[in-house]
Amino acid sequence: xxxxxxxxxxxxxxxxxxxxxxxxxxxxxxxxxxxxxxxxxxxxxxxxxxxxxxxxxxxxxxxxxxxxxxxxxxxxxxxxxxxxxxxxxxxxxx
Numbered sequence: 023x024x025x026x027x028x029x030x031x032x033x034x035x036x037x038x039x040x041x042x043x044x045x046x047x048x049x050x051x052x053x054x055x056x057x058x059x060x061x062x063x064x065x066x067x068x069x070x071x072x073x074x075x076x077x078x079x080x081x082x083x084x085x086x087x088x089x090x091x092x093x094x095x096x097x098x099x100x101x102x103x104x105x106x107x108x109x110x111x112x113x114x115x116x
Contacts, residue, residue, distance in 0.1 A: 023070070023071055023072075023073070023074055023076075023077035023078075023098065023099075024068055024069075024070050024098075024099040025043075025068065025069045025070070025071065025077055025080065025081060025096060025097070025098060025099055026066065026068060026095075026096070026097050026098070026099040026100075027039065027066060027067050027068065027069055027084075027094060027095070027096050028065065028066045028094070028095035028096075028097075029065060029066070029092045029093060029094055029095045030054065030063060030065050030066055030067060030089070030090070030092060030094070031089065031090030031091050031092045032062065032063050032065070033090050034054065034063070034089060034090045034092075035054075036052045036053070036054055036067075037052075038089070038090070039052050039054065039067060039069060039089075040052045040069075042084060042089055043069045043071065043080050043084070045080075045083070046071075046076055046079040046080035046083055046084075047071055047072075047073065047075075047076025047077075047079065047080065048071060048072050048073075048076060049069060049070070049071055050070045050071065050072055051068070051069070051070035052067065052068075052069050052070075053067055053068050053069075054066075054067035055067055055068075068099055077098070080096070081096050081097060081098065084096045085097065
């Protein structure tokens with residue numbers, strides 16, 4: 023399951039994010055989204071966990087919790103639609 027993590031502190035690293043989620047199960051992927059021009063974090067990222075149970079436990083356990091001085095906004099990631107109206111390819115749920 024793909025999880026959206028918002029309100030990340032600029033100093034938060036991918037290893038720190040992985041460590042926070044690993045308390046709730048296996049973490050298969052972590053990605054903090056970066057501004058392509060400035061090279062700085064945009065304040066959100068994504069974590070992928072292999073099972074729905076682990077992901078739901080992480081969402082319940084980390085949403086609203088402090089990480090690096092910011093309260094995390096953690097939720098199931100939803101697919102988005104681009105400006106052209108084509109849907110992004112959603113990550114399949116396991």
